[in-house]
Amino acid sequence: MKMLCVDDEPLMLIMLEKAVREAAPDADISAFRYQEDLLEEAKKNGCDVAFLDIHMRGMNGVELAKELKAVNPKMNIIFVTGFSEYTGDAMKLHASGYIMKPVTAEEVKRELSDLRFPIAPKKDALLRVQCFGNFDVFLPNGEHMHFERSRSKEIFAYLVHKCGSSCTIKEIAAALFEDEMYDQKQLNYMQQLTHSLMKSLRAVGAEATVVKSFNSLAVNPDLLDCDYYRFKELDAGAVNSYENEYMSQYYWADFFI
Numbered sequence: 672m673k674m675l676c677v678d679d680e681p682l683m684l685i686m687l688e689k690a691v692r693e694a695a696p697d698a699d700i701s702a703f704r705y706q707e708d709l710l711e712e713a714k715k716n717g718c719d720v721a722f723l724d725i726h727m728r729g730m731n732g733v734e735l736a737k738e739l740k741a742v743n744p745k746m747n748i749i750f751v752t753g754f755s756e757y758t759g760d761a762m763k764l765h766a767s768g769y770i771m772k773p774v775t776a777e778e779v780k781r782e783l784s785d786l787r788f789p790i791a792p793k794k795d796a797l798l799r800v801q802c803f804g805n806f807d808v809f810l811p812n813g814e815h816m817h818f819e820r821s822r823s824k825e826i827f828a829y830l831v832h833k834c835g836s837s838c839t840i841k842e843i844a845a846a847l848f849e850d851e852m853y854d855q856k857q858l859n860y861m862q863q864l865t866h867s868l869m870k871s872l873r874a875v876g877a878e879a880t881v882v883k884s885f886n887s888l889a890v891n892p893d894l895l896d897c898d899y900y901r902f903k904e905l906d907a908g909a910v911n912s913y914e915n916e917y918m919s920q921y922y923w924a925d926f927f928i
Contacts, residue, residue: 673717676702677709677735678724678751687722687751687774694779706730713742717910720767720786722779725752736766745788745904796896797877800831803898803909806918810875822847823868828918830881830890831897837882837889840865846923 676691678684681704688702703709706727713721721739725732736748747767751774768782798816799809806828808816818824829846830838840861844853851857865888872878880894892900899917901909918924 672697672719673699674701674720674722675709675712675718676700676722677704677706677727677732679704679706679727679729680724683724683772687724690774690776690779691722693776695783706735710735710738710742713739713746717906718743718746719906720747720749720783722749722751722770725750743904743906745906747786747788749782795894797880797894798875798896800895800897800899802828802831802918803902803913804916805920806831806924816871816875816877818871819867820864823864823871825921826864826868826888827872827881827890828921829923830888831895831899832918832924833889834900834903835889835892837884837887839887841886843888849923 672695674691674695676684676687678687684702684704688700691698691700701709701712703712706729709721712718718739721736723732723735727735730738732750732752736750739746739748749768749770750766751770751772753772767787768785770778770782796811799811801807801809806824808818808824808827810816818827825847826843829843840858841853844851844857844861848857869878869881869883872881877894880891882889882891898909898912902913917926
């Protein structure tokens with residue numbers, strides 16, 4: 672979990688960082704005196720939880736929170752202040768928490784235990800999908816998912832790549848087989864691959880991850896715990912896990928945000 676702290680008063684920043692480190696010793700924690708530095712770090716490397724002093728010179732905490740929410744709407748914002756008059760504005764931003772100074776580790780722990788956007792794998796996900804590096808799919812218990820055919824797995828990869836957009840069978844065939852003619856023979860082969868894909872998903876209780884309609888397929892992103900989707904939301908763990916490799920085994924897989 673990546674956490675960022677900001678307070679323009681050096682002593683208060685030291686106290687805040689100390690409390691956060693005591694409350695979450697295993698977290699990746701960075702502290703900043705300047706709002707712009709924290710914002711730059713969040714844009715570059717993501718952030719799961721931001722502790723923001725509200726009463727700062729220049730850009731105050733509420734204004735900074737608005738900038739951070741534009742970067743990642745699901746970032747957890749915890750306001751820290753000695754002033755109560757900002758409570759209304761802070762809550763309008765759907766903050767995760769609100770701590771009055773002086774900050775203690777106990778208060779930080781309490782707020783972290785009840786985050787608005789919990790930092791944990793999706794509980795309702797039927798499959799965990801890895802796009803960074805080689806594409807792979809895992810069951811909730813961590814086991815690799817078995818696909819009867821490698822091309823069926825590639826179809827699933829392409830659907831994940833399209834992030835829930837509906838894809839026609841012809842479009843998928845064009846991606847997988849590039850310049851080959853789309854004729855009746857290829858259509859029959861694509862139907863076989865699709866049938867094999869759905870059979871593999873059905874065998875592990877994950878058939879609902881693919882939505883079928885007339886001559887088209889799409890994944891249901893809500894049922895997948897996917898590093899690429901987390902990256903798009905600037906989840907800090909996913910951002911840090913990306914090492915310039917995306918679905919490496921597929922030539923058609925261009926990384927895009």
